[in-house]
Every structure is written in C-alpha cells, then in structure tokens.
Amino acid sequence: MGEAGLTVDVTKIDAEKGFFDEFERPTKEQWKEEATAALKGAPFDKVMYTKTYEDITIEPMYCAEDIEGLAHLKSKPGFQPYVRSIRPNGFIANPWKISQEITNAFPEEFNTEARFDISKGQTGLNIVLDAATRKGLNPEDAAAEEVGAQGVSLSSLADLKEAIKDINLEKNDVLCYTGATALPMVSMFAAALKDDGKSMGSLNACIGCDPLAEMATEGGLRISLKSAYDSMFQAISWSLKNAPKLQSIFIQGHPYHNAGASSTQEVAFALATAAEYLREMIGRGLTVDQVAPAIRFGFSLGSNFFMEIAKLRAARVLWSQLVAAFGGNEESQKMVIHARTSAYNKTVFDAYVNMLRVTSEGFSGAVGGADSMHLAPFDEPIRTPDRFSRRIARNVQIMLQEESRFTMPIDMGAGSYYIEKMTDQVARATWEIFQGLEKDGGMSAAIKAGKPQSMCAATAAKRAKNIEGRQDVILGTNMYANLVEKKIEVPVIDRAELKKVRVAAVADYRAKHAQMALSEVMAAVGKAFDDKQGKAVEAAVAAIEGGATLGELSDAIAELDKTRETVNALCIHRASEAFEILRKNTENSANKLKIFLANMGPIPQHKPRADFSCGFFEVAGFEMLNNNGFETADAAADAALASGAPVVVICSTDATYPDYVPAVVTRIKAAKPEVTVIVAGKQAADVEKEFVAKGVDDFIHVRANCYEINKKLQEKYMGVK
Numbered sequence: 001m002g003e004a005g006l007t008v009d010v011t012k013i014d015a016e017k018g019f020f021d022e023f024e025r026p027t028k029e030q031w032k033e034e035a036t037a038a039l040k041g042a043p044f045d046k047v048m049y050t051k052t053y054e055d056i057t058i059e060p061m062y063c064a065e066d067i068e069g070l071a072h073l074k075s076k077p078g079f080q081p082y083v084r085s086i087r088p089n090g091f092i093a094n095p096w097k098i099s100q101e102i103t104n105a106f107p108e109e110f111n112t113e114a115r116f117d118i119s120k121g122q123t124g125l126n127i128v129l130d131a132a133t134r135k136g137l138n139p140e141d142a143a144a145e146e147v148g149a150q151g152v153s154l155s156s157l158a159d160l161k162e163a164i165k166d167i168n169l170e171k172n173d174v175l176c177y178t179g180a181t182a183l184p185m186v187s188m189f190a191a192a193l194k195d196d197g198k199s200m201g202s203l204n205a206c207i208g209c210d211p212l213a214e215m216a217t218e219g220g221l222r223i224s225l226k227s228a229y230d231s232m233f234q235a236i237s238w239s240l241k242n243a244p245k246l247q248s249i250f251i252q253g254h255p256y257h258n259a260g261a262s263s264t265q266e267v268a269f270a271l272a273t274a275a276e277y278l279r280e281m282i283g284r285g286l287t288v289d290q291v292a293p294a295i296r297f298g299f300s301l302g303s304n305f306f307m308e309i310a311k312l313r314a315a316r317v318l319w320s321q322l323v324a325a326f327g328g329n330e331e332s333q334k335m336v337i338h339a340r341t342s343a344y345n346k347t348v349f350d351a352y353v354n355m356l357r358v359t360s361e362g363f364s365g366a367v368g369g370a371d372s373m374h375l376a377p378f379d380e381p382i383r384t385p386d387r388f389s390r391r392i393a394r395n396v397q398i399m400l401q402e403e404s405r406f407t408m409p410i411d412m413g414a415g416s417y418y419i420e421k422m423t424d425q426v427a428r429a430t431w432e433i434f435q436g437l438e439k440d441g442g443m444s445a446a447i448k449a450g451k452p453q454s455m456c457a458a459t460a461a462k463r464a465k466n467i468e469g470r471q472d473v474i475l476g477t478n479m480y481a482n483l484v485e486k487k488i489e490v491p492v493i494d495r496a497e498l499k500k501v502r503v504a505a506v507a508d509y510r511a512k513h514a515q516m517a518l519s520e521v522m523a524a525v526g527k528a529f530d531d532k533q534g535k536a537v538e539a540a541v542a543a544i545e546g547g548a549t550l551g552e553l554s555d556a557i558a559e560l561d562k563t564r565e566t567v568n569a570l571c572i573h574r575a576s577e578a579f580e581i582l583r584k585n586t587e588n589s590a591n592k593l594k595i596f597l598a599n600m601g602p603i604p605q606h607k608p609r610a611d612f613s614c615g616f617f618e619v620a621g622f623e624m625l626n627n628n629g630f631e632t633a634d635a636a637a638d639a640a641l642a643s644g645a646p647v648v649v650i651c652s653t654d655a656t657y658p659d660y661v662p663a664v665v666t667r668i669k670a671a672k673p674e675v676t677v678i679v680a681g682k683q684a685a686d687v688e689k690e691f692v693a694k695g696v697d698d699f700i701h702v703r704a705n706c707y708e709i710n711k712k713l714q715e716k717y718m719g720v721k
Contacts, residue, residue, distance in 0.1 A: 028061070028063055028065075031061065032044065035048065035060070048060040052262075052304065052307065053262040053263075053459055053462060053463065054262045054263055054264040054265075054307070054425075054426065054429055055262075055264075055429065056264075056422070056425050056426070056429060058422075059421075062417035062418045062421055063417060064417065066417055066421050067417055067420045067421050067424075070420060070421070070424050071424075072317060072420075072423070072424070073420060076088070077089070077090055077410045077411055080320055080324075080330060080333065081316065081317040081320040081321065081333075082316040082317065082319075082320050082333065082334055082335065083313045083314075083316055083317050083411075083423060084313075084369070084410060084411035084414060085369050085410055085411055086316065086334035086335065086336070086369075086371075089410065090369070090407070090409075090410030090411065091366075091401075091406070091407035091410075092407060092408065092410065095123075095401050095407045096365075096366065096370055096371055096372055096373055096401075097123050097124035097173050097371065097372035097373070098121060098122050098123045098124060098372075098373065098394060098397045098398065098401075099122070099123070099124030099125075099126045099173070099175050099338065099372040099373060099374055100117060100122050100124075100126055100374050100375070100390060100393060100394050100397075101126045101128045101340070101374050101376075102114045102117065102125075102126060102127070102128065102152070103128045103150050103151050103152070103384055103385065104152060104384060105130065105147075105148025105149070105151070105152060105153055105384070105498060106148065106152070106153065106501075106502075107152060107153070107154060107159045107160070107162040107163040108162050108163075110127075110152040110163045111162055111163050111164065111165050111166075111167070113387070113390075114163075114167060115166060115167060116387065117390060117394060118167065118172055120391065120394065121394060121395070121398045122172075122394055123172060123173070124172055124173045124174075124175055124372055125164070125167060125169065125172045125173070125174050125175065126175045126176075126374060127152065127163070127174065127175065127176040128150065128151040128152065128176075128177075129151045129152060129154065129176065129177070129178065129179070129185075130146065130147060130148050130149050130150065130151035130152060130153045131145075131146035131147075131149055131150075131151070132146040132147050132153060133151070133152070133153055133154050133155065133550065134151070134177070134178065134179035134214075135179060135180075135218075135222055135554075136179065136180070136181070136184060136222055136223075136550065136551060136553075136554025136555070136557075136558070137222075137551050137554070138155050138506055138549050138550070138551030138552070139153060139155060139499055139502035139503045139505075139506055140503045140506065141551060142499070144495040144496050144498070144499045145495055147495070147498060147499040147502050148495075148498045148499075148502065149495070150384075153502050154185075154188070154550065155502070155505075155506045155509075155549045155550050155551060156505075156506060156509045156549050156550070157188060157191055157192060157195070157544050157545070158509050159505070159509075160188050160189065160192050161192050161195065161196075164192065169193075169203055169205070170202050170203065170204070173204040173205060173206075173372070174189075174203065174204070174205035174206070174207065175205070175206050175250075175338060175372065176205075176206070176207045176208070176250075177208060177209075177210070177250050177252065177298070178207060178208060178209045178250070179209060179210075179211075179214050180209060180210075180211040180214045180215070180221045180222065180223055180228050181209050181211065181223065181227075181228050181231040181232070181235075181554070181557060182207055182208050182209040182231070182232070182235050182248040182249070182250075183231040183232075183234055183235045183248075183536060183537060183540060183553075183557065184540065184550050184553045184554050184557070185207050185550070186207050186235050186238075186239075186243075186246070186248055186537060187537050187540035187541045187543075187544055187553065188544055188550060189203075189205075189207060190242070190243075190537065190541050191541045191544040191545055194541070194545075195545075199242070199243075200239075200242055200243035200246060201242065201243060201244070201245075202245070203243060203245060203246060204245050205243075205245070205246050205247070206246075206247040206248075206250050206296040206336075206338070207246065207247075207248060207250075208247055208248050208249045208250025208251075208295075208296060209228070209231075209232060209235075209248065209249060209250065210249065210250055210251050210252045210273065211225060211228035211229070211232075212273045212276065212443050212444055212447060213251070213252035213254075213255050213256075213273065215444075215447055215565075215567055216255060216256075216447050216452060216453065216567065216569065216570050217255045217569060217570055217572065218569060219566055219567055219568065219569035220564060220565060220566040220567060221564070221565075222554065222558055223554070223557055223558045223560075223561070224558075224560075224561035224562070224563040224564060224565075225444060225563075225565065226561050226563065227557055227558065227560045227561045229277075229280045229281075229284070230284075230529055230560070231536070231557055232248065232249065232277065232280070232281065233280075233281055233284045233285075233286065234528075234529065234534050234535075234536035234537055235248040235534070235537060236248055236249075236281060236286060236290065236291060236294050236534075237286070237532065237533055237534030238533075238534030238535075238536075238537035238538070239294065239534070240290060240534070241533075241534065242534075242537075246294075247293070247294050247295060247296045247336070248294055249274075249277055249291075249294050249295040249296070250295075250296050250298060250338075251270050251273050251274055251277075251295060251296070251297050251298065252270075252298050253266040253267065253269065253270045253297065253298055253299040253300060254298055254299075254300050254340065254343070255570055255572060256269045256270075256452060256456055256570065257299075257300035257302065257342065257344060258300070258342075258343050258344045258570075258572045258573070258574075259453070259456035259457070259460060259570040259571055259572050259573070260344070260456050260457065260459050260460025260461075260463055260464075260571075260573075260575075261452075261455065261456045261459055261460075262459050263302065263304070263307050263308065263310075263311040263426065264311075264426055264429040264430040264433055265433060265452075265455055265456065265459065266299065266300065266311075267299070267311060267314065267315045267318070267426075267430045268430045268431075268433035268434040268437065269437075269443065269452050270297055270299070270315070271315075271318055271319065271322060271430070271434050272434055272437040272438065272442065272443040272446070273443045274295055274297075274319070274322070275322060275434075275438065275442065275443070276442045276443045276444055277291070277295070278291055278292065278323075278326055279442075282326070284532075285532055288323060288326040288327055288328040288332060289328055289329050289331075289332045292323050292326075292328050292332035292333070293331070293332055293334075295336075296336045296337075296338060297315065297319075297335060297336065297337050297338070298337075298338045298339070298340065299311065299312065299315065299337060299338075299339050299340075299370075300339070300340060300341070300342045300343070300344070301339050301340065301341050301342055301361035301362070301364055301365045301370075301373075302342045302344070302345065302361065303342065303345050303357060303360065303361065305360055305363070305364050306364075306418060306419060306422060307422065307426070308361065308364035308365070308368060309364045309367045309368040309413050309419055309422075309423075310368075310413075310419060310422040310423045310425075310426045311368065311426055312337060312339070312365070312368030312369055312370060313368055313369065313413065313419075313423045313426075314423050314424075314426040314427035314430060315335060315337065315430075316334075316335045316337075316369070317423070317427050318427055318430060318431060318434070319333065319335035320333040320334075320335070336371050337369070337370050337371050337372075338370065338371065338372045338373070338374075339365040339368075339370035339372070339373045339374075340373065340374040340375075340376065341357070341358040341361040341362065341365075341373075341374065341375050341376045342357075342361060342376075343376065343380070343381070343574065344573075344574055344575055345357060345474065345574070345575050345576075346376060346380060346381045346574060346576075347381065347474060347476060347477050347574070347576045347580070348381050348382055348576070348580050349476055349477050349481065349482070349485070349576075349580060349583060350475065350476025350477065350481070350482045350485055351378050351379055351381070351382060351488055352378055353378075353475050353476045354376065354377075354378035354379075354380070354381075355378045355392060355393075355396075356475075358375040358376050358378075358393060358396060359375075359396050361375070362375045362396050362397060362400060363400065363406075366400050366401075366406040366412075367406070367412045367413055368413070369411065373397060375393045375394070375396050375397055376393060377389035377390050377392065377393040378392065378393070379488055381574065382488050382490055383488070383490050383491060433455075437451070437452075447567050448565065448567055450567065450568045452570075453567075453568050453569070453570050453571075456570060456571070457571060460571065460573075463575060464575075464578070467575055467576075467578070467579075467707070468578070468705050468706060468707035468708060469703060469704065469705050469706060469707075470702070470706050472575075474575060474576050474579070477576040477579045477580065477583075477619065478576070478579045478619050478706060478707070479615065479619070480615060481583070481615070481618045481619045481621070483618055483621065506549060509547075509549070510547065510549070513546075513547030524539045524542065524543060525539045525540055525543060525553065525556045525557065526556060526559065526560055527539070528540075529560060540553055543556075578707055579619055579620075579707060582619070582620040582621070582707070582710055582711060582714065583619070583620060583621045585620075585621075585714055585718070585720045586620055586621030586622060586714070586718070587621055589718050589720065591717075591718050591719070592621070592622070592623055592718075593620075593622045593623065593646070593647065593713060593714070593717050593718055594622070594623045594624075594625055594643070594644070594645040594646070594647070595613075595617050595622050595623070595624055595625065595645055595647040595648070595649060596625040596639070596640045596643045596645035596647070596648045596649070597610050597613060597614075597624065597625060597626050597627065597648075597649050597651055598630070598636040598637070598639075598640050598648050598649065598650045598651065598664055599626070599627055599628070599629040599630065599636070599651045599652070600629065600630060600633070600636060600650065600651065600652035600656060600660045600664075601629055601630075601631070601652055601653075601656060602629055603628060603629060605629070605652055605653055605656070606629050606651045606652050606653075609651040609652065609653075609680040609681055610626060610651040610680075612680060612700075613649045613651055613680045613700065614626065616700050616704075616706055616709075616710075617649075617710065617713075619706060619710065620710035620711075620713070620714065622647075622710070622713070625643050625645055627639070633659075633660050633663030633664045633667065634663070634667060636650075636660070636664050637663070637664045637667035637668050637671075638667075640664075640668055640675075641667075641668060641671050641672060641675075645675075646674065646675055646676065646717050647675070647676045647677075647678065647713060647717070648664075648668060648675060648676070648677050648678070649677075649678045649679075649680055649700070650664055650665070650677065650678070650679050650680065651680045653681075654681060654683065657679065657681070657683070657687070657691075658687070661679055661691050661694065661696065662690075662691070662694045664677070665677045665691070665694050665695040665696050666694060666695065668695075669695040676697045676698070676713070676716070677695060677696050677697055678696070678697060678698045678699065678700055679691060679696050679698075679699050679700075680699075680700055680701070681699070681700075681701055682699065682701035682702070682703065682704075683699060
C-alpha cells in the first residue's frame with residue numbers, strides 16, 4: 001500500500017522494465033520536436049547547446065544511450081582506472097582532509113592560528129610559504145614585498161620549530177608547496193623532528209616541489225633545472241629509506257588555472273609535468289614505482305560545477321593510464337589530489353559572495369573525490385584571512401562531511417549520464433593536449449617555447465571577452481553591483497618594517513648558533529649530491545643542525561650548476577580585475593560620473609530597460625539618476641539637461657523609440673552637443689543607422705561590451721586613462 005491509497009502489486013512488476021513500462025517512453029527525437037516547438041522559432045542548435053572553454057559541447061539532455069560503451073562505466077571504487085575513488089570505501093572510513101591554508105607572516109602567529117583552527121575541526125596542516133622562502137631566499141636577500149606576503153616566512157630551524165610547536169604532525173597531515181626544490185624544507189623538517197626526538201618515518205606529508213610550475217610562474221628559477229631535478233632525486237631517494245609516507249613532488253595546476261587555462265589544459269599541463277619528472281627520475285636510477293607514489297597533484301576548483309567533478313575523475317583515469325604506460329603497478333597508478341577553490345574567480349567587491357562560490361566549488365571537489373581541500377576564506381583576495389573568515393570556510397567543509405553526509409556514498413557522480421559522459425569527454429580532450437605537449441618534446445620544452453603560456457593566454461582572452469560582455473557573470477562585479485556595500489577593512493602593513501623584523505630574527509639566530517661557514521655548507525652538500533643514496537638530505541640536515549639557514553642551503557644548491565634559463569611568465573590574474581579597476585577609479589575620483597535616465601512613458605513601459613541600464617553602469621560605480629518616466633520627449637530632454645548629467649540613456653520600448661528617440665536626442669544635442677546620448681536596447685541595423693544620424697552615440701544591450709563602454713565614459717568624462 002502506497003501513500004494516498006495507491007496500491008502497487010509488486011508481483012506484476014518486470015524488474016528489467018521498471019514501474020513505468022505501462023507508459024509510452026518518448027524518444028529523444030520526440031522530445032526535441034516538443035522542445036523546438038516551445039522555443040517558438042528560436043534556433044534549437046544555437047539555444048540548447050553550450051560550448052565550454054574546453055571545447056566540449058554540453059547537450060541539453062543526456063540519456064542512457066549517450067554513455068553506452070564508455071570504458072570506465074563498469075569499474076569499481078578502488079580499482080583501475082580509479083575514476084570512482086582510489087580507495088574501495090571512498091570517504092566512508094577516512095574523509096578527505098580539511099586542509100585549510102594558514103598564511104600568517106610570522107612563525108609564532110602561524111602557530112597560534114594553526115593550533116586554533118585545528119582545535120576547531122581542521123584535519124590537515126597546510127603551510128603556505130611566503131615568496132622569499134619559496135624562492136630559497138633569506139629575508140635580507142629578498143624584496144620587501146616578498147617577505148611575509150601571503151605566507152609564512154621560514155628561514156631557520158628555530159622558525160620551523162616555532163611554526164609547528166605543539167601540533168601533532170602524525171594526526172594532522174602536512175601539506176607544503178616548496179617551489180623549485182623540496183630538499184631544503186624536507187631537510188629542515190627532518191632536523192626539527194630529530195631535535196624533538198622524533199623521525200619523519202611516521203609523517204604523512206607532502207612537502208613537495210614543482211620546478212616547472214615555478215619556472216612558468218616566475219619566468220625563471222634561482223637554480224638550474226638540472227639542479228632542481230638532482231635535488232628531487234635526492235629527496236625521493238632519502239624518503240624511500242627514512243620517510244616512506246612523504247611525498248616530495250607537489251605538481252601545481254593552480255598557476256595555469258589562475259592564468260585562465262581551461263580544465264583540460266590545467267590537467268594536461270599537470271600530467272605532462274608528471275611525465276617529465278618520471279622520465280628524469282627513472283633516468284637517474286629510480287623506478288616508476290618509487291617515483292609515482294611520491295607525487296601529489298594540486299588542482300583548482302572552478303565555478304563550472306559539473307566540469308570540475310569530471311575534471312578530477314578524468315585526471316585519475318589518465319594518471320592511471322600514464323603510470324601504467326611507464327610500467328607502474330596498480331598502487332602507483334593511484335592519483336592523490338589536493339584541491340583548492342579557484343583564486344581566479346574570487347572578487348574584491350561584494351566579497352561575501354565568495355562564500356557562495358567556495359561552497360559550490362567545495363561541493364564539486366567532494367563529489368569529484370579530492371583527497372584534501374582548501375576552501376578559500378571570502379577575504380582571501382583582500383587581506384590575510386582572519387579567524388571569522390577562516391571559520392566560515394572551514395565549516396563549509398565540516399558541514400559537507402558531517403551534516404550533508406558527503407562521505408557516505410562512494411562516487412556520488414556514478415550513474416549520472418551527464419557526469420559519466422563529461423568525464424569521458426574531458427579525459428579525451430585532456431589526453432589530446434597532453435599528447436601534443438609530448439610530441440613537442442615534453443613540458444619543459446613547451447614552457448621554454450611559451451606554449452602553455454600562450455594557450456592559457458588564449459583561453460583567458462576568450463574568458464575576458466565574455467566577462468566584458470557579461471555572457472560570463474561575476475556576481476557583484478560585472479552584474480548586480482552593490483554600491484552600498486560596507487567595505488572590508490584592510491590593515492595597512494609596513495612591508496619594510498616587516499622585513500626588518502624578519503632580518504633581525506635571522507641575524508639573532510645566527511648569533512646564537514655556532515654556524516658553520518657557508519663554504520663548508522656548500523662543500524658538504526655539493527659533495528653529497530654525487531651520491532646516489534639520498535646523502536644530500538643527510539648533509540643538509542647536518543648543515544641545518546649546525547646553524548645554516550634555508551637561504552644558505554638553497555644558495556649551496558644553486559652553486560652546483562650556474563646555468564639559468566628565463567621564460568615568458570604566465571599572466572596570473574583574477575577574472576574580475578578589469579571591472580574592479582573601473583569601480584575603484586570611480587570611487588577614487590572627485591568627479592563621479594552621473595548618468596540620467598530619460599525614461600519614456602509609464603513605469604511598465606520603461607522599467608525593464610531602466611533597470612537594465614542601472615545595472616549596466618553601476619558596475620563602474622556611476623551615479624544613476626532615475627525617475628518615474630516622462631510623457632513627452634521635450635519633458636525628458638529638458639529634465640536631462642537640467643540634471644547636468646553628461647550622459648543620457650533613453651529607456652522605453654522598441655515600438656515607441658521611433659517617436660521618442662529622434663526628438664529627445666535632437667533637443668539635447670542642440671543645447672549641449674557634448675552630452676553622450678545612449679539608447680537602451682538592441683535595434684535593427686536600419687533603425688540604429690537612423691538614430692545615429694540623429695545624434696545617438698551608442699546602444700547598450702545584452703550583447704554590448706559593458707566594460708569597454710564604461711571605460712570610454714570614464715576616459716571621456718573623468719579623465720581616467
């Protein structure tokens with residue numbers, strides 16, 4: 001007996017056909033006919049299909065026949081090709097790690113905030129190094145803006161011990177991207193644990209490097225690429241004996257994503273990077289089964305929800321195939337993924353919307369099967385996140401795990417026609433890009449030739465065009481701007497003083513330790529690099545115990561090979577920056593532009609386009625002079641002139657424009673030719689030509705370039721260049 005008295009005789013149900021077999025099943029062709037009729041003349045192929053930046057066409061509907069024959073469909077979680085999970089039980093026994101970034105500049109501040117966040121539910125210690133540390137520079141050798149900027153400054157053993165004091169590293173997995181080489185930071189961790197009577201053997205950690213990503217990001221490296229690979233070899237060789245659960249390669253997809261890359265490009269670049277590292281390490285004497293498990297991948301989670309799910313699933317499939325091609329065993333084919341929410345799509349204006357963005361992105365990361373995640377605090381693009389913003393971001397992950405029960409089903413995307421099909425499409429498109437990179441000589445050759453940089457730039461240009469025309473919406477920035485928002489307070493940081501404090505701390509450390517001469521450090525470490533058993537890490541640990549700083553250790557590695565190469569750096573930016581500059585220019589100007597709306601006719605007649613016009617120009621922070629409408633063209637023109645506004649927008653309907661527009665624009669131009677008159681709404685070509693002849697300067701509509709029109713008005717009336 002069902003609800004509302006519905007009786008179902010289950011004995012008469014054919015298990016193969018289901019409950020609804022008595023109803024006629026419409027075909028896809030029948031649905032298309034009905035959908036076409038509902039469009040009322042709009043072209044089906046143009047309206048119902050969407051082309052992504054990955055050059056994948058999204059169908060309006062997916063059916064069982066769309067996934068027939070897909071190779072991965074019958075695979076199980078924990079088994080090749082690992083599309084569903086690298087573990088048979090998914091997240092049921094061990095949820096993904098809540099690995100939120102801590103970016104405070106000073107070691108003691110970092111430690112205080114990290115311990116606080118761990119006590120509130122964080123399960124991974126995510127150490128973000130400042131630019132100076134990541135480059136292997138002591139504070140005195142770095143620019144002021146590199147010291148303590150968006151990360152912690154760690155120069156000495158004392159710094160690291162202060163940063164990790166009273167944190168259970170065995171319980172909270174460590175994650176740290178180290179730049180071009182992991183050896184100095186791995187050695188510093190080994191020295192710190194040794195000093196506390198512990199070892200690296202039980203440490204679950206990724207203290208990893210990605211020299212190719214660093215080269216593409218910075219435009220070059222402080223050390224030669226050969227030295228970076230030699231250091232990578234030394235770190236892995238040492239870890240095999242002393243820290244078997246340590247990963248010392250942390251491949252970064254983030255720089256490419258933040259330069260505008262598509263999802264397929266991001267994964268392809270990461271795989272090509274991994275393939276090169278495998279070849280280099282195997283060429284130095286390691287096996288694929290020794291190297292592949294030492295690699296962790298870092299991917300960004302963008303705003304295209306289903307695409308990001310498919311991206312993570314496809315990446316695992318391709319990594320499995322790639323490692324298998326190198327002869328790796330099944331365990332080595334398991335891809336470990338750390339995902340962070342996109343920095344590319346976060347905004348400075350209406351920043352609280354970032355909370356919504358990371359919630360969606362975290363959702364896709366959980367469904368896609370990320371092994372650890374960072375969800376960005378809403379104020380991340382503006383300042384060092386505070387406890388409140390970190391709490392909100394952290395609690396989103398906790399909520400996904402504890403309240404929403406995202407840990408319970410294994411591979412929540414399994415069986416979805418859309419997700420399964422897109423996983424296959426993303427994998428195929430990614431593999432094609434990867435093969436092109438391999439054909440051209442691999443990832444390092446591609447970076448030196450500028451291929452990834454140009455590919456990212458081309459995709460970024462497409463994104464920019466769509467953002468400028470608002471086909472891609474950035475809520476609160478290029479659409480629905482909030483002009484009365486309360487700005488987030490940004491503390492003023494004296495970078496010169498911060499550097500001074502850190503330089504003094506390093507000098508004090510040197511004074512308190514019987515530091516060996518730099519030449520001795522270089523000689524010991526350099527000699528150890530000739531050994532094939534990871535002796536360089538042991539030499540580096542000894543040097544650190546003797547008082548050497550991270551910068552001096554990095555200098556010693558740099559001296560091994562003086563070869564240096566420069567490349568074109570990736571153009572890393574946020575998608576909203578152009579519109580944010582428009583808005584800031586207006587806010588910083590004493591001459592705020594006013595725009596008068598010449599609303600013609602009653603409210604129902606002009607309101608849709610008046611509202612559109614307000615939204616169109618408020619993204620630049622302009623002041624909109626709205627009203628309830630005018631009955632005559634003369635009244636509208638006179639009010640516009642009386643307002644003193646240098647820009648007038650005529651708002652009404654297409655049917656009434658022939659009566660209103662010529663009269664309004666003629667009267668305004670006769671009195672003040674310098675006034676810009678704009679018509680709201682796309683007009684037929686002949687009508688536009690007629691209106692322009694009468695004096696209309698421009699037209700705004702859903703296909704107009706919102707950014708360019710606002711920028712021109714700023715330049716013309718506010719003197720902004």
